[in-house]
Structure formats: structure tokens, C-alpha cells
Amino acid sequence: MPSRVQKKSLSEFDKYHYYMNSVQSPEADAEFIRDMYKELRSGRRAQSLREDFCGTFAICCEWVKLDPSHKAVGVDLDPEPLQYGVKNHYSKLTEGQKKRLVTLQKNVLDKNLPKSDVIAAMNFSYFIFKTRPLIKEYFANCYKSLNPNGLFLVDCFGGAHCTEANEEETVHKSFSYFWDQDSYDPLSNEAMFYIHFKRKGEKKREKVFTYDWRMWSIPELRDLMAEVGFKKTHVYWEGTDKDGEGDGVFTRTEKGEECQAWVAYVVGEK
Numbered sequence: 001m002p003s004r005v006q007k008k009s010l011s012e013f014d015k016y017h018y019y020m021n022s023v024q025s026p027e028a029d030a031e032f033i034r035d036m037y038k039e040l041r042s043g044r045r046a047q048s049l050r051e052d053f054c055g056t057f058a059i060c061c062e063w064v065k066l067d068p069s070h071k072a073v074g075v076d077l078d079p080e081p082l083q084y085g086v087k088n089h090y091s092k093l094t095e096g097q098k099k100r101l102v103t104l105q106k107n108v109l110d111k112n113l114p115k116s117d118v119i120a121a122m123n124f125s126y127f128i129f130k131t132r133p134l135i136k137e138y139f140a141n142c143y144k145s146l147n148p149n150g151l152f153l154v155d156c157f158g159g160a161h162c163t164e165a166n167e168e169e170t171v172h173k174s175f176s177y178f179w180d181q182d183s184y185d186p187l188s189n190e191a192m193f194y195i196h197f198k199r200k201g202e203k204k205r206e207k208v209f210t211y212d213w214r215m216w217s218i219p220e221l222r223d224l225m226a227e228v229g230f231k232k233t234h235v236y237w238e239g240t241d242k243d244g245e246g247d248g249v250f251t252r253t254e255k256g257e258e259c260q261a262w263v264a265y266v267v268g269e270k
């Protein structure tokens with residue numbers, strides 16, 4: 001029979017904790033944003049970051065930690081991840097860092113979002129915009145609310161593996177993370193994804209997160225950015241390690257590689 005302590009840990013399931021440990025790397029993202037701005041802006045430094053679809057706003061927290069001149073604004077519609085972020089990330093910041101970070105419970109399509117040097121939409125969240133007019137409206141809104149010399153950053157994924165139904169398990173020390181591509185429709189490029197988790201010794205928890213997305217391609221994203229006014233666009237492509245896996249190092253390139261599954265960053269320059 002489980003002890004009181006075991007009972008407690010069995011009943012508590014912190015989905016954002018497992019999500020963070022499976023799919024997020026906020027520290028690396030914040031450093032990438034800092035370095036990418038410096039590279040594209042000839043050594044100038046970005047100060048303000050707006051993290052759209054920020055969820056638990058982990059990147060905002062890492063951004064204000066990186067440099068005392070950094071300021072961050074996180075935007076998300078849903079109060080639940082925002083509150084989680086306050087309790088679990090924001091609470092660990094120093095008083096000085098806290099003063100440089102705000103969150104807004106708002107729609108990213110809102111016309112009066114604060115201006116910023118960089119706007120980042122990470123973990124493919126803008127894939128919720130399934131039509132060209134809608135994604136274009138979002139990109140135009142970002143263009144408008146960037147400071148002069150501002151940069152707009154989105155991540156993107158694709159490859160043959162993403163155009164079929166499949167489920168992939170990643171085994172961690174105490175749990176497994178499952179990325180389940182439930183469907184893919186070549187006519188619309190729409191796909192349904194789920195995240196499941198299984199803690200050791202427990203039943204698999206199905207559909208902890210659900211994503212009903214349209215897969216946007218790199219050329220579509222670059223065309224859209226150009227159409228709303230971005231004067232240049234860039235692609236950062238991931239390098240490969242000795243086993244042929246992504247090595248987490250993204251470099252600017254105009255030539256990709258055919259891969260089963262890839263992740264890239266697309267950047268628009270105002």
C-alpha cells in the first residue's frame with residue numbers, strides 16, 4: 001500500500017514540468033535570440049523581447065536574466081500557463097529582474113501590443129493560424145509593433161516524417177515523452193498532434209497537450225514575411241552530430257538538407 005508521500009506524488013501531475021523537460025530549452029533560446037540579433041544587426045544589442053504565445057513565459061525569464069539591460073513582455077491568451085509561470089519561474093527571479101518583465105493575457109492579434117526589438121513565436125505556436133489571411137494578419141501585426149531594426153523570429157519544423165501518422169517515444173530517466181502525429185492531410189497540410197507522458201510505474205497519460213495545426217513551410221513563411229513588409233528574411237538551419245541527429249547549433253544558410261525531420265528558425269528583418 002502506498003505511503004502518504006507516495007500517494008501525494010501519484011496524485012500530482014505537473015504537466016508543465018514534464019512539457020518543459022521534454023520540449024523546451026528556454027536558456028538556449030534566449031542566448032540564440034541575443035546572438036542572432038547581434039549577428040544580423042552588426043554587433044548592436046537587442047534590449048526588448050516580446051514572447052508571443054508565451055505559455056509559462058520561460059524564455060522571458062531567461063531573457064531578463066541574461067543582461068541587466070534586457071526587458072521582456074510575454075503574451076498569452078490563457079491564464080493557466082501564465083499563473084504557472086508566475087509561481088514556478090518568475091518567483092525565482094531577483095527583484096531587479098522582476099521589474100523588467102511583464103505578462104499580458106491577450107491575443108497576439110491584438111492591435112495594441114507593446115513595441116519591441118525582437119518578437120519571438122516559439123514552439124510552432126503560430127501553426128494554429130490555418131489560413132493565409134489569418135497568419136498574414138499576425139505577421140503584419142508583428143511587423144507593425146517591432147521597433148526600427150526589429151527582428152521577428154519563428155521556429156518551424158518539417159520533413160518526410162511529418163507528413164505521415166506516427167508516434168515517437170523519448171525515454172527520460174523517470175518518464176517517457178511521446179510526440180504523436182495522429183494525422184496529416186496533404187490537401188490542406190493540416191495535422192493533429194498530441195503529447196502523452198508516462199511516468200515510470202504509472203499508466204500512460206494520453207493527450208496531455210493537443211495541437212490542431214497547419215504545417216507552414218519555410219518558403220511560405222518567407223513569402224508571407226516579405227508581403228507584410230520585412231525587407232529581408234533569413235533561415236537558421238540545424239547542424240548534424242556524428243550520429244546524424246540535430247546538434248542544436250543553428251547557422252544561417254540559403255541551402256537546407258533533405259532530412260526525415262528538421263527544425264529551423266525563420267527570421268524577418270524590419
Ligand SMILES: C[S@@+](CC[C@H](N)C(=O)[O-])C[C@H]1O[C@@H](n2cnc3c(N)ncnc32)[C@H](O)[C@@H]1O
Binds near residue numbers: 055109128
Ligand atoms: C504550444 S503552447 C507554446 C508555449 C510556449 N511558447 C512554448 O514555447 O512552449 C501555445 C500557447 O499559445 C497560446 N495561444 C494560442 N492562441 C493564442 C493567441 N491567439 N494569442 C495568444 N496566445 C495564444 C496558448 O494559450 C498556449 O499557451
